[in-house]
Amino acid sequence: MTRKDHYYNKAKQEDYRARSAYKLKQLDAEAGLFGPGNTVVDLGAAPGGWLQVAAEAVGDRGTVVGVDFQRIRDLEMDNVETIRGDMTDEETKAKLRERIGDDGADVVISDMAPNMTGEYSLDHARSVHLARQAFEVALELLPAGGDFVAKVFDGQDLADLRADVEREFEYVRSIRPDASRDSSSELYLVGKHRITAPVREGDELDVVVDDVGSEGDGVVKVDGYTLFVPGVETGDAVRIRVTDVKAKFGFAEVVEE
Numbered sequence: 001m002t003r004k005d006h007y008y009n010k011a012k013q014e015d016y017r018a019r020s021a022y023k024l025k026q027l028d029a030e031a032g033l034f035g036p037g038n039t040v041v042d043l044g045a046a047p048g049g050w051l052q053v054a055a056e057a058v059g060d061r062g063t064v065v066g067v068d069f070q071r072i073r074d075l076e077m078d079n080v081e082t083i084r085g086d087m088t089d090e091e092t093k094a095k096l097r098e099r100i101g102d103d104g105a106d107v108v109i110s111d112m113a114p115n116m117t118g119e120y121s122l123d124h125a126r127s128v129h130l131a132r133q134a135f136e137v138a139l140e141l142l143p144a145g146g147d148f149v150a151k152v153f154d155g156q157d158l159a160d161l162r163a164d165v166e167r168e169f170e171y172v173r174s175i176r177p178d179a180s181r182d183s184s185s186e187l188y189l190v191g192k193h194r195i196t197a198p199v200r201e202g203d204e205l206d207v208v209v210d211d212v213g214s215e216g217d218g219v220v221k222v223d224g225y226t227l228f229v230p231g232v233e234t235g236d237a238v239r240i241r242v243t244d245v246k247a248k249f250g251f252a253e254v255v256e257e
């Protein structure tokens with residue numbers, strides 16, 4: 001039996017609407033995407049396999065909002081909502097923003113794929129375009145620490161897309177789930193822990209140390225973002241260079257004058 005048959009049959013037996021459900025399960029197992037109570041946005045969600053997997057993972061206190069221009073048959077799951085629309089239209093993005101509200105989402109996932117023409121470079125370019133739409137939405141909806149997943153067909157424009165995602169997340173991985181190996185060019189870019197920090201690695205700033213933390217490092221707040229600086233005392237006025245930027249805090253060192 002080929003792998004395709006295996007996941008197709010498994011989906012039928014386990015009541016998933018699409019065999020792609022197993023891709024999301026494998027992505028979650030490898031990259032740790034979902035937690036109970038999370039809010040998840042699923043782009044290109046029809047027929048609903050990913051919606052089922054995400055809804056099970058976030059549980060009753062969580063919410064999954066799926067978007068597709070195709071109709072998504074009602075899933076009869078209380079924690080799933082759907083919006084019908086094209087994610088390249090501003091109107092659909094506005095509806096989604098309104099639904100998610102100011103608290104934002106914990107995870108934005110996209111399985112959007114173009115209609116295949118069979119001309120490889122065109123299909124690749126269109127898939128990168130859709131992944132970029134999803135990336136844009138992720139930047140709008142994810143607060144610090146949020147995660148992003150987008151399907152893309154491998155090819156010449158992937159490196160640029162990946163570099164752009166790397167600037168906005170702590171780290172990025174490309175994952176080819178076992179369940180998708182029958183279509184060789186498909187992979188998922190996974191951005192973990194969105195960074196919204198007001199500083200970047202290498203920035204230099206003049207600061208006054210606010211406090212000293214329990215580990216003995218100085219604590220400097222920049223627009224609410226915490227930087228830990230070793231070897232300083234509360235009240236010190238120093239010039240610092242940012243050495244590492246994480247989602248929720250970062251590190252800096254004193255620049256010797």
Ligand SMILES: C[S@@+](CC[C@H](N)C(=O)[O-])C[C@H]1O[C@@H](n2cnc3c(N)ncnc32)[C@H](O)[C@@H]1O
Nearest residue numbers: 018044046047048049050069086087111112113
């Ligand atoms: C591979 S299927 C998704 C399967 C889904 N993850 C599941 O598990 O059931 C790709 C979906 O992306 C949708 N799609 C492609 N371009 C889109 C766009 N611009 N806006 C919204 N949906 C789009 C298609 O309609 C299609 O349903």
